[in-house]
Amino acid sequence: MESNPAPAQEAPRRVAHLDMDAFYASVELLRYPELKGLPVVIGAARSAGPRQRPDGTHEFARLRNYAGRGVVTTSTYEARALGVFSAMGMMKAAQLAPDAIMLPTNFPVYREYSRRFKQAVAAIAPAIEDRGIDEIYIDLSAHAEPSRELAQRLKDAVRQATGLSCSICISPNKLLSKIGSELDKPDGLTLLGMEDVPTRIWPLPARKVNGIGPKAGAHLESLGIVTVGDLARAAPDLLQEHFGLSYARWLIAVAQGIDDRPVRTHTEPKSISRETTFERDLHVRRDRSQLSDILQRLCEQLAADLQRKGYEARTIGIKLRFEDFRTVTRDVTLPDAAIDGVAILVAARICLKRIVLDHRIRLLGVRAGSLAARRDPDAGADRGHGVQLQLC
Structure with a gap:
């Protein structure tokens, strides 16, 4: 048989x-090896970059001299030991580590x-x-x-x-x-x-789990659930009562180390955006020319991003953050997909007309959404330059 x-x-x-370990900071240390072992904070404006002395050495700016409202992009482990972390305001970082070296970001x-x-x-x-x-x-x-x-x-x-x-x-x-x-x-x-999982994961704070954000973490702590182990031992009914059925099921699974998500080797982006935060708040009328130049540059950069990645956009959006930190967004759906700077600028102007510009502006951004693969790879490659945009 x-x-x-x-x-x-x-x-x-x-x-x-x-x-990658402290990626931006580590790249900077390759460029400036004399800074190894020192607290270094990345996030300053380009004007704060190091100056080369006649003997070839560099003179670096110190964090104590920073003035503005930028945020820390990253920091070396020595700066983190002083309490300076990414997304922290640069002024607060200067209070914690005034002698730290300050460097601008260099994304290219x-x-x-x-x-x-x-x-x-x-x-x-x-x-x-x-x-x-x-x-x-x-x-x-x-x-x-x-x-x-x-x-x-x-x-x-x-x-x-x-x-x-x-x-x-x-x-x-x-x-x-x-x-x-x-x-x-x-x-x-x-x-x-x-x-x-019981020995290495359960002792960790629940917020170490990717997907448990600050609000959910604070809510869990209010229930006495501080660590992942606390979460693993929590009553399912309690979690469902406070977080709903779907999120409660997810919390129960992740506390046990269960995750069935596949590794996705290709995903299509939902949107592409460009934005900038100003060193000082810009006045809608007195700084009209500067705002127009900045918006034009952002639109041209966004157009270049679309062209480089092979996408066209059916939706263009604008994002403004005012001096009181209020953020306003507006979107417009276009009859024809946009890829060149001209179409993006026109759409941005339409969005601006729908926003009451009654405060100084601290952040300006442009977004392209409803993306699709570009039908004509050569269309619009050289358009969108030299356009004079007027804020409305």
């Missing part, structure tokens, strides 16, 4: 989260290093979900190489391509890998299995 062959077992799921350079590290990873493991300029998920399920050796090979490839360190965690899913990549920073290599 012949026996049926046993079905081939599916390889266990292995997902990595790779996160950061994007180049981002391209390098992702290219290095893709040469080894191409199933990548891009999560931003400094982090990616990688599906490693099809690789036979042991997790620790594979993780180290990825880290070595990133360092060889960029000169930078990264932290990586390999686990059965995206949830655990995202949490795990933070556990041993910087230059961390972390392996997690479901059996590690």
